[in-house]
Amino acid sequence: xxxxxxxxxxxxxxxxxxxxxxxxxxxxxxxxxxxxxxxxxxxxxxxxxxxxxxxxxxxxxxxxxxxxxxxxxxxxxxxxxxxxxxxxxxxxxxxxxxxxxxxxxxxxxxxxxxxxxxxxxxxxxxxxxxxxxxxxxxxxxxxxxxxxxxxxxxxxxxxxxxxxxxxxxxxxxxxxxxxxxxxxxxxxxxxxxxxxxxxxxxxxxxxxxxxxxxxxxxxxxxxxxxxxxxxxxxxxxxxxxxxxxxxxxxxxxxxxxxxxxxxxxxxxxxxxxxxxxxxxxxxxxxxxxxxxxxxxxxxxxxxxxxxxxxxxxxxxxxxxxxxxxxxxxxxxxxxxxxxxxxxxxxxxxxxxxxxxxxxxxxxxxxxxxxxxxxxxxxxxxxxxxxxxxxxxxxxxxxxxxxxxxxxxxxxxxxxxxxxxxxxxxxxxxxxxxxxxxxxxxxxxxxxxxxxxxxxxxxxxxxxxxxxxxxxxxxxxxxxxxxxxxxxxxxxxxxxxxxxxxxxxxxxxxxxxxxxxxxxxxxxxxxxxxxxxxxxxxxxxxxxxxxxxxxxxxxxxxxxxxxxxxxxxxxxxxxxxxxxxxxxxxxxxxxxxxxxxxxxxxxxxxxxxxxxxxxxxxxxxxxxxxxxxxxxxxxxxxxxxxxxxxxxxxxxxxxxxxxxxxxxxxxxxxxxxxxxxxxxxxxxxxxxxxxxxxxxxxxxxxxxxxxxxxxxxxxxxxxxxxxxxxxxxxxxxxxxxxxxxxxxxxxxxxxxxx
Numbered sequence: 001x002x003x004x005x006x007x008x009x010x011x012x013x014x015x016x017x018x019x020x021x022x023x024x025x026x027x028x029x030x031x032x033x034x035x036x037x038x039x040x041x042x043x044x045x046x047x048x049x050x051x052x053x054x055x056x057x058x059x060x061x062x063x064x065x066x067x068x069x070x071x072x073x074x075x076x077x078x079x080x081x082x083x084x085x086x087x088x089x090x091x092x093x094x095x096x097x098x099x100x101x102x103x104x105x106x107x108x109x110x111x112x113x114x115x116x117x118x119x120x121x122x123x124x125x126x127x128x129x130x131x132x133x134x135x136x137x138x139x140x141x142x143x144x145x146x147x148x149x150x151x152x153x154x155x156x157x158x159x160x161x162x163x164x165x166x167x168x169x170x171x172x173x174x175x176x177x178x179x180x181x182x183x184x185x186x187x188x189x190x191x192x193x194x195x196x197x198x199x200x201x202x203x204x205x206x207x208x209x210x211x212x213x214x215x216x217x218x219x220x221x222x223x224x225x226x227x228x229x230x231x232x233x234x235x236x237x238x239x240x241x242x243x244x245x246x247x248x249x250x251x252x253x254x255x256x257x258x259x260x261x262x263x264x265x266x267x268x269x270x271x272x273x274x275x276x277x278x279x280x281x282x283x284x285x286x287x288x289x290x291x292x293x294x295x296x297x298x299x300x301x302x303x304x305x306x307x308x309x310x311x312x313x314x315x316x317x318x319x320x321x322x323x324x325x326x327x328x329x330x331x332x333x334x335x336x337x338x339x340x341x342x343x344x345x346x347x348x349x350x351x352x353x354x355x356x357x358x359x360x361x362x363x364x365x366x367x368x369x370x371x372x373x374x375x376x377x378x379x380x381x382x383x384x385x386x387x388x389x390x391x392x393x394x395x396x397x398x399x400x401x402x403x404x405x406x407x408x409x410x411x412x413x414x415x416x417x418x419x420x421x422x423x424x425x426x427x428x429x430x431x432x433x434x435x436x437x438x439x440x441x442x443x444x445x446x447x448x449x450x451x452x453x454x455x456x457x458x459x460x461x462x463x464x465x466x467x468x469x470x471x472x473x474x475x476x477x478x479x480x481x482x483x484x485x486x487x488x489x490x491x492x493x494x495x496x497x498x499x500x501x502x503x504x505x506x507x508x509x510x511x512x513x514x515x516x517x518x519x520x521x522x523x524x525x526x527x528x529x530x531x532x533x534x535x536x537x538x539x540x541x542x543x544x545x546x547x548x549x550x551x552x553x554x555x556x557x558x559x560x561x562x563x564x565x566x567x568x569x570x571x572x573x574x575x576x577x578x579x580x581x582x583x584x585x586x587x588x589x590x591x592x593x594x595x596x597x598x599x600x601x602x603x604x605x606x607x608x609x610x611x612x613x614x615x616x617x618x619x620x621x622x623x624x625x626x627x628x629x630x631x632x633x634x635x636x637x638x639x640x641x642x643x644x645x646x647x648x649x650x651x652x653x654x655x656x657x658x659x660x661x662x663x664x665x666x667x668x669x670x671x672x673x674x675x676x677x678x679x680x681x682x683x684x685x686x687x688x689x690x691x692x693x694x695x696x697x698x699x700x701x702x703x704x705x706x707x708x709x710x711x712x713x714x715x716x717x718x719x720x721x722x723x724x725x726x727x728x729x730x731x732x733x734x735x736x737x738x739x740x741x742x743x744x745x746x747x748x749x750x751x752x753x
Contacts, residue, residue, distance in 0.1 A: 024564040025264055031553040032272065032281055033089070035570045039547065040275050041484060042573075042614075051274050052085035056097070058270040058612075063101055065136065068155075069108040071148070072141040077104070089271075098267045102260075113252045116152055120245050124157045126232055126675040132158060135669035154673060156244060161678050164240040168229065229679050250310060257352055276573050277612040278544050284566040285358065287546070294460055295421040296394030296428075300361040301368065301384045303329060305353050311336075312348055312356045319717075322387040329370065329382050335360075336379075337371035345371055362386045394419050396430060397723065398437035400445040400705040401733075406741045409705070411441035411450040412733070418460030418468075418515040430460065431467035438471060438500045444707045449503035449740040451733070455533065459514025462543060462577075466491045469522045471499035472529070477622050478522045480578040481543065490622065503743045504529040505736050508590060510598065510605040513538035517585040518577060524590065525581045527630030530638060530743060531590060532736050534598040539607040541586030542614060543575035576614065582621035586614050593635050594642050594739060596732060597655045602663040634746050641742050642735065651731045654695045661688050698728045702737075 037043055045051065060078065064070045081088075081097040088095055132154045133139050142148040261283070269280045282290065292298040302321015303314050314333045323329045338359040339345035348356045360368055363386065370382045398413045413434060421427035434452075441447055462479075469478045470493025477492045506520050506529045517537050523529035549567035561567075578584050587608040607613035626632075646652045671681060704724045727733060 024567075027553065027557065027561065027564055028281075028549070028567055029268070031549050031556065031567065032268065032570055034556060035547045035549070035552060036272065036275055036279060036572055039484075039545075039574055040279060040572050041542070041575060042275055043484060045275055047086040047089055049083045049086065052081075052083050052087075054274045054612075055085050055271050056082040058273055059097070059101070059267060062266055062270060063105055064141075067136040067139050067141055068151075069105060069112060070141045071108070072143050074104050074108065075141050085271075095267065098264065102263055109252065109255060112148070112152060115149065116156060116248055117245065119149075119153050119156050120160070120241050122153075124160055124241075126161065128157075129672055129674045129677070130154065131670050132673050133670045134158075138669060156248075157673055158671075158678075159244045159247075160237075160240050161673065161675055162682070163243050164232075164236060165229070165675075165679055165682060167236050167240055167243075168233075229675065232675075246309065250307075253310075253350070254352060257355075272570075272572075273612050276542065276614055277607070277610050278540075278542060279570075279572045282546070282569045282571055284568050285354070287569045290571075291423075292391070293394070294417070294419060295423075296391045296417070296419045297421060298361065298389050298391070299364045300357075300386055300389055301329070301370075302387075302389035303360075305335070305356060305360075307353045308334075310350050312351065312353060318389055318391065321389040322384050325387075326382065326384050328380070329372065329384070330374065332375040334373045335370050336373055339369040339371070341367040341369075345369065364388055392719070395428070396433040396437055398441060398707070399724075399727070400441060400447060400707060401727065401737065402703045402705055403737050403741070404701045404703070405738075408448045408741060408744070409445050410737055410740055411438070411445070411447040412453065412727070413437050413441075413451070414453045415457055417457060418462075418464040420461035420464055422461075429464055431464040431471070434468055435471055435499055440707055442500065445705060447502070448744050449505070450500055451505045451507060451736055451740060452529075453507045453733070454512045454516040454520060455507050455509040455732075456511045457513070457516040458511065458538075459516055459540065462491070462515055462518070465515035465518040466493060469493055469519055470495050472501075472504060472523060473526055473627060474498055476526070477580045477624050479518045480580065480582075480619065480622065481575050482578065482619060483575045488619070503740060503747060505740045505743070506531045507732065507736055508533040508537045508592060510534050510536075510600050510603070511538060512590075513540040514542075517541065517590050520590045521579045521585055524593065525579055526624070527626040527632045530631050530635065530739060531593045532739055533592045533596060533732070534601070535595050536591050536606070537585070537589035538605065539585060539587045539589035539613075541577055541584045541616075542573045543577055544571050545574050546571050573614075576617075578619050580622045580624050583618045584616050587616045593631075594639055596642075596646065596735060597652045597659070599655050599659060602659050602666055629747060629750075631743065634743065634750075637746060638739055638742050642739055645735060645738060649731070649735075651695050652735075654692060655731075658688065658692045696729045696731070698725065699731075699734055702728050702734065704728065 036045070056079075060075070078097060078101055081095075081100075085095070085097060088097075142151065265281060265283055272279045272281055300321075301323040302318035303323045304316050304318065305312055306315050307313075312335045314329060314331050314335065316331050317324045317329060335356065336349055337345035337347050338356065340362075346359055348359065360370070362368060366386050368384055368386060370384065371379070372382055373379050394417055396413060396415045398411065400409050401412050402409050415430060415434060418430045420429040438450070441450065466478045473493070474496050475492065475494055477490050479491050480488060481491060482488045504523065506523055508516065508520055508531060512520065512533070517540065520529075520531050520537065524531050547570040549569055550561070550565050552570075553567060554561050576584060576586060587606070589606065665685065672678070704727055706724070
């Protein structure tokens with residue numbers, strides 16, 4: 001039965017057809033609003049001035065996000081629509097805001113494109129001490145053509161100067177014809193001295209001790225500037241200008257290649273995002289990419305590609321994939337044309353990578369022909385039979401880590417995502433892989449405890465979070481779900497079998513979100529695990545689903561929809577989830593039991609920083625049994641020991657000072673355009689990063705016992721080895737192991753008592 005809401009929108013559609021004529025976007029617009037009206041968690045959302053004002057703000061921010069093109073008068077022209085978007089949506093599916101804004105922004109881009117080359121042809125003053133605001137939020141739109149010209153002159157000058165310094169840093173060949181920035185009378189002698197000193201002291205910076213504070217290196221860096229950077233090399237200057245010019249040619253070319261459908265998609269998502277930040281329209285291509293990310297699989301050749309100077313270049317070949325098995329395609333090869341089994345090859349030089357990928361992907365078993373230019377310069381045609389490609393970075397990894405400080409072995413599982421192929425119940429999934437990992441860790445080694453690493457895990461399949469929680473305790477509730485009209489239900493683990501009953505640590509950070517938070521919260525509320533990491537996780541406490549618009553729209557407009565397929569999908573928020581203790585993870589996330597210094601604390605990460613996020617609330621707690629070895633009473637003792645280690649850790653102290661440095665740099669948005677100032681600013685940042693990296697060395701007390709099967713062709717041995725190196729440098733993992741060791745010892749003591 002079709003609801004009254006749908007009937008109302010159908011009436012609107014009929015009226016709009018009469019008023020503006022019929023297009024695919026008329027149809028799509030109405031199907032999308034039918035979807036949110038019927039299924040969104042917050043439905044019904046009023047189409048009123050608040051809706052209009054919010055949608056307008058979102059759209060303007062995305063139309064010219066860096067305030068590089070529009071004039072203030074352009075903004076005022078568009079502002080007349082700020083409070084009438086809702087009225088247009090009620091009576092027509094056409095939007096004057098969209099059409100007028102596209103006309104304006106394209107006109108302004110063309111104007112800027114016509115002046116940026118002129119600006120680059122004019123010699124850039126390297127001695128100018130003018131200060132330039134780099135943060136668009138602190139700038140307004142342009143108030144005149146002169147204002148726009150001045151902005152682009154400063155912006156391009158900033159880019160050229162940074163490129164010039166980068167080329168010098170890379171040791172680019174220099175000319176002996178140096179141009180002085182000073183009005184010195186003894187130019188010839190200065191030039192000769194500088195060339196000689198460069199030859200003698202080219203590695204002066206290698207002598208700098210990065211374990212010392214920057215203030216101790218600043219004098220030497222200033223001396224290096226006076227002898228190496230003070231003179232502008234005209235050859236390197238021209239290279240810097242050409243590099244910036246080429247970059248902006250590509251930038252404007254990409255802007256021009258954006259289709260009207262892609263522009264409409266941006267506008268449509270501004271309307272959808274009024275409901276909440278996760279509700280959005282997905283074209284068929286975007287939905288395909290999402291499915292790949294959530295399943296970890298795709299049908300294609302198995303190559304990572306990127307745009308490079310107008311060409312499509314191979315970054316790496318995925319081990320075990322079709323291209324890897326064929327063997328001819330290599331990293332750094334350039335793909336010039338793509339052909340199918342029949343038909344002429346399509347030239348992809350100058351194409352966007354997403355357009356090239358459309359041609360290269362295809363059904364398993366089909367043939368694709370790649371016309372390539374190898375890194376050697378040799379050209380050829382490579383024929384590859386497409387196949388299923390598994391993206392290894394998506395899947396769980398696990399190892400045994402031995403810590404000589406404690407003479408113990410601990411299990412470690414890294415889970416990047418809660419992956420699942422919803423189209424194939426027999427395919428691997430994250431809960432099944434973690435169960436397998438636990439089994440192998442407990443049977444292969446003598447592990448005293450287990451660490452489940454959910455850092456940077458953005459979530460995924462809800463069912464896997466529930467199933468995974470059940471691996472660590474017997475039957476019981478995992479999460480509460482509330483939908484429209486406050487309809488509530490509980491997702492529980494119904495399997496009494498426990499896969500792992502030993503001491504458990506869960507690692508999180510600011511980027512642990514959604515399903516990660518469901519799992520961490522359930523284990524925390526049960527007293528089953530100690531949560532370690534940043535002060536809180538991301539704070540995404542909502543559930544989304546995809547509404548396939550071809551099917552949904554067909555029920556409403558069965559006679560006309562077939563002419564406009566595929567329409568894509570609507571991802572919309574349908575539920576909020578709540579912890580078993582009743583609290584939401586929305587905005588507040590999961591608070592760590594033991595907080596470690598957070599290297600990302602200077603960033604505004606999480607839903608609490610978004611105007612379009614839903615707010616925190618709570619519902620009634622469930623009745624549930626806590627874990628028999630409840631860790632909560634032990635937390636005070638564990639915290640004291642951890643704080644003492646962190647306080648005495650050189651690495652955690654350097655992390656705290658590094659965060660302070662980055663906060664200062666983030667807030668310092670108005671910078672000098674003088675070359676010497678830019679040089680010292682860049683050097684201070686570079687020095688800070690090198691000093692930071694200097695403290696991250698392999699921890700000699702950690703060793704990784706490899707239990708994964710490296711003879712599997714799908715295991716990338718090089719990245720596998722790099723992962724091991726990364727683990728042995730991970731101070732957060734090291735401290736989590738120490739906390740786990742303390743937990744083991746306290747539990748053993750409690751058992752004896």
